[in-house]
Amino acid sequence: MHPSAAGPANSGRAAEMALVERCRKGELGAFEELYRAHAGRLYSLAWRMLGNPTDAEDLLQEIFLSAHRKLDSFRGDSALGTWLYRLGMNQILDHLRSRAARAGQLTDGMDDAAVLEDAMAHRLDAAAIDRVDLERAIAQLPDGCRAAFVLHDVEGLEHREVAVVLGVAEGTSKSQVHKARLRLRVLLGRK
């Protein structure tokens, strides 16, 4: 690797390890720095995956408390953001699974034919899609559909990666994402 390419990455990793070390020593300011750098991304992920800001805020707290407890296991093999993202994702998925178990259903509750018929009868306005409207519409999707859509279309994972993360078949990921897009066309469009 060219030294100029390795330099910034190495110094970035060294700075991360120094920050982690300060957190391990119990320095609140250091942990606040870590929180400020990564909370936005994790909160957005949690909000979009869970569909509501209250659960997302609760989970954000659990994610960072858990991160603080597990900092000793952070060896710097991956970037701190990647480590936190993985930890956060696992907690979000656990939350979704327990919610599905409580609700006694794992299906998305959307009838394929009805979704298709409805989507075909709608179309989006020519104006740009408003970010707030889109966030609201995503929140209205059923859990399974929303999780697959957020991972694929928002987070940019491939269907095979979504399948691994959600523990479903690749075909299920495709079907959920496709259904979510059709449903969003209805929620954001007009007849």
Add this chain to the structure above:
Amino acid sequence: MACSQYLTSIQEYVDGTLGPIRRAELEQHLAGCEACRTMATDLERLRESASSLGDVRPPDGAWLQIAGRLRQEGRIHDVSRSRTRLPRLAWAAMAAGLVIAAGGGLFVLRPGTRATTAPTAAQTSTAAPPAGGNAPDAKSVESVQNELAAAQTQYETAITHLEQIAKANQASLDPQTARTLQKNLAITDMAIADSSAAVHAEPTSVAAREALFDALRQKVSLLQDTISLINEMRKGNNAGAAQVVNKS
């Protein structure tokens, strides 16, 4: 209406996973079918809009809750808090010297005084809904500072009110108890002045703001306890007075 037999191809086209042969076939179809073309455009726009959604800033109270939980679990060493931490108040010295003063009528705390006059810092900082973007912009910083200033004003109003009550009824306390209370109030005043200076020097420091609200809360709590103590002493209730002191 879009043709249902092309819908899977349209979705895979949007995914970028449609093979070259089926892609060519679909593009030929799209050229002649307005409904399917609109469907493909809409789904592409949805995917593009979704992929460009930015981060949402978490409510400000979230960090305060995390910091509070870490403190409860004894997992942190808070440098800025320890600098402004309130010294232990001198209740113990007072407990031994409690003398019940001859009582007039009891002073009645207004209903809800304890529960409603002193907002927590967390309550004051979670009101704003999340806004787009992770970095706080100038407006959000200003808005948080305004909320904090409003909360501080509420505390100060509550403190003024409680001080008036305590002062008007101080004669019910024996001199030693009154001196101890004055000493405790002076300690909390120093902590408030110290943390106010820290907030002015570093307005964006969460730790400094927390220290200030801690000091304000402690003063409100001390004044509330003082009034409870006055009430118990007026009733001639030694046990109740001792309970107030021990609780503090």
